[in-house]
Amino acid sequence: MDYAFTCKVDPERHPIQYRRRRDTSNGTGNLKTSMESCRARNNQCNEPNGIPSTPFSYAMHLAIIVMLCASHYLPFAGVLHDLIRRHVQLLRPGTSMPNPTTVSRTTRLVYEKQAEKVRTYFQSVDTVHLAIDGWTSPTATSYLGLVVHWYSEGRLWRAVLEMIHMERKHTGEYLAQTTAECLRRYDLTDKLLSVCMDNASNNDTFTRYLPHLIPGFNGPASRVRCAAHVINLVVKARTAFTSHFMSPTRRKRKSVKIKAKSSRKRRRVNKSTNDTIEEHQLLVEEGDPGAGETDSEDEFEVGGQLLPGEATAKNDAKILHDRYVIKDTIESALQYAQTDPSLDITEAMQVAAQSIITKAAKISRMVHEKPELKHKLNQLIDGAFSSLKTARRTLARRVATRWNSDFECLESHRDLRICIEGLIGDPSNNLEHLRLGDYEWLLLNQVVRVLKIFKEVTSVFSQVEVPLVHEVVPIFVSIRRKLEFVRDKKLDFEPIIRIAAHSSLLVLDKYMDLFEDSEVYWIALVMCPNYKLQWLRDNGFTESDIGAVRDLIIRRFNVLYPVDPNASVLRVELAKELDESDDEWDLGVGSKMEINYGLDSIEDYLQTEPVSAMIVGASGGPLKYWESQRGPTDRPRLARFAINYLTAPASSVEAERAFSCGRLTINHLQHQMSSDTFCAKMALRSWYQTPLLNGVEDVAVLLGDGEANYID
Structure with a gap:
């Protein structure tokens, strides 16, 4: 006897699955996999059986449209499209569709009401961090993006706190004023711990001026420089x-x-x-x-x-x-x-070196702009595909303002060298002036090797919801060592490569010196349990520098979490009793043991050995490790202190991602969209599916049937 399993979603294309009744030892894994594949192929929602369909309400209908436009950068006029209206009528005949003005007005209403709930939510959050960057839309309107980072429910969160329409010149004072006003609206002035910004000089003014508006902010000591921007x-x-x-x-x-x-x-x-x-x-x-x-x-x-x-x-x-x-x-x-005889560079070497990126970028641009060249290159790639050691199918374009585009452009040329030389060798293409010589190809390969250092690091700092600020100093120290290896390795690299590495070292040292102005890097580094102060010793820092970092951390910890006076008195009295012992042979061993600092003190933490990296990794990383120490019988003050600093953003990548879609974010033809509506759309999109706005159901509750009908 066989059991037959027939697909309810797509029985025509999905063959019937048979199982013998006596084969009770066989699992259902393959059956479930086949079912999930069929659901995905037919765009079926994977909801548990037995859940009734949601009854229709106009508030939910309007909420879905609002969040759809906000989440996918859709213009409000899109709801008038005939296909969308016909689709809605197919699903529920007789349903009225809101006009674009209603959707726009409702978007602003939802944003204003939800902003009040966001302010209430942040009252339960201990500390927040900001990542700030500016953007000019295709409609020639300037905005300042404030992305808030915080730790809650055992994980890192980030969202656009507000997109601020900039109406004046971007001076440091104006940026500080607009930021302070935003923080006051959300009652976050006492919770701000750090601000991550790029290295523009008006941001230096910003960090110096903001403490005048928010006294609790520590100015340059709480400023984090975008690590990806430094790279x-x-x-x-x-x-x-x-x-x-x-x-x-x-x-x-x-x-x-x-x-x-x-x-x-x-x-x-x-x-x-x-x-x-x-x-x-x-x-x-x-x-x-x-x-x-x-x-x-x-x-x-x-x-x-x-x-x-x-x-x-x-x-x-x-x-x-x-x-x-x-x-x-x-x-x-x-x-x-x-000063180094091995770095003798001739003028011919300099000319050859200076042509590498220029020629590679020109070839890439021409291939992408001229269909006949692109077609010929595709034919060459297809013909040589079996001999190529890459799955790459085209040349990467170089964009002067995009990170890593130099690496991608040169790497694609290295991988497709045979095809490029074949393309240049065709006289009808008129590309002979862009041919790279043997020495230029040698330099190109070595440049790619060195740029890979920066490519990998930028990828690390572009991660989301991963604590990275404690890794900034170690990673930059590692970069310095690698560049020093390139500069000093006489046999492996050409002199021009070694000089270029020295140039990078000079710029790198310039910004690493600026890291010393911020306490965030050093507190986060030492509060990583597998680093502590030992990492500084292992990496050549002087005892004077280590002592300064130790004093900084102790001072900051005791300001934020003052020592319990009763506990201090108890330790002092106990020490006095032991010091007054009548035993002339008392070596004071007991007194030294008794006056040790408590388990939850910063002094005790700093004087103990680092935790094994394997233990920290098994815990899920430094944040999870400290999360396990928040119990009242563990080290709650230390855990809170560590989490507050470890959650600081290491780069402002999230602020840039908020508007990285360019013309998709707002079309250059959408001149009628007001800045208030645009800011509302951007905020709702970022808040969605975070603790700030869990789901579309929350939007429907905000609207309510009566109010939604009134809006329409």
Whole structure:
């Protein structure tokens, strides 16, 4: 006797499954796998049997539309599309669809009401961190994205706290004022522990000015520099490493009409970002147009108005960085080369090196822009696919403002070298001027080897919901050692590669020195149980430096969690009793044992050996380890202190991801969408399926049937 299992979803394409009655030892794993595959193929919801369908309500209907538009960047007018209306009528005939104005108005209403609940939610959160970055939309509107990070329910969370419409110039004071106002709206001024930002100079002013508005914020000591941005500065175009492998940039003079108070053509290097920009003209360095692509969303500022294609305060700071800091770095590297006979570089070597990225970027651009070249390259790849050691099917494009694009572009050329040479060898393609010689290919392979260091690190710092701030210093120390190996390894790398590595080292050291201004890195590092102070000793830090870090951590811990006075008195009295012993042979061993600090004290934590990395890993990482120590009989103060600092973001990648979809976020034709509506959509999208907004059911509850009908 056989059992027959017939598919209820797609019986025509899904064959009947048979099982013999006596085969009781066989499991149902294959049957379940087949069932799940069929559900996925037919877009069936995998809901448990027995759950009744949700009864229709207009509030839920409207809530789904609002969250659909917010979550997938859909225009509100999309609900008027004939296919969507017909689909709704198919599912429930007679259902009315809201017009775009209703959806827009409801989006703002939901945001305003849910913001009150978000404020209430954060009252139960101990500490929050911010990651901040700016963005200019395709509609020429500037926004400041504030992404909040916090720890709750045993995991890290992050969400857009608010997208703030920027109406003035992005000075450090203005950024601080808008941020402080946002934190006051959500009652978070006493909970802010750290702020992660990139290295623009107006952010330096921000961190110095914010403590005047939020006294509990510690200023530069609580500022985290975006680790991914530092890596970007070390490696990307016109900076330390890859600048040695690009053609020299041309300098184009652009007029920037701001305020005619001075005839100076350049800003002073030491000029504060909160001063008014006074120059009439700005020298902008531009590479060969074929050397790469610029980000279409670069923001510029003219006369106080943000417009695509002009320079903002942040971009000005970046230009100054490229012009002065990196220029000096390269000059220092070349001076260093003169001190080492093994670093003798001829002019021919420099010319060959400078052509690598330029030629590779031009070939990639032409392949992507000319269909006939792309077709020929595809044919060459298909013909040589069996001999290629990669699954890559095309050349990666270089984008000047995108991290890792240099690595991707050069690596794709290395992997598809045979095909590229075949493409260039065809006279009809007219690409002979872009051919790389043997020495250039040698340099390209070595550049890829070195850039892989930065590629891997950037991938690490781009992770989400992973505690990483305690790894910043160890990772940068590791990068330094690898670059020193490249610089000093005479047999494996060409002299120009070694000089480029020295340039990167100079920039890296510059920013590692700035890490010393922030206490967040060092507290998080030492509060990682498998590091503690021992990591500093193992990695060559002086006892003076270690003592300074120890004093910093003890001071900060005791400020946040004062010692229990009663416990202190008990220890002192006990010590006195033991010290007054009449036994002349008393060696004081008992007194030393008794005056040890308590288990939940920072002093006790610092004087004990690090926990095994295997134990921390078995616990699920440092956060899970400290979560297990929060019990009242364990070390609750230490656990709270460690978790608060370990949850600080190591990079502002999340702030950038909030608007990384570019023109998908808001279309350049959506001029009628107000900034308030856009900010509401962005916030709701980020809050969705987090403790700030669990699901669409919460939105339906906010609306309610009566209010929803009133809105319509």
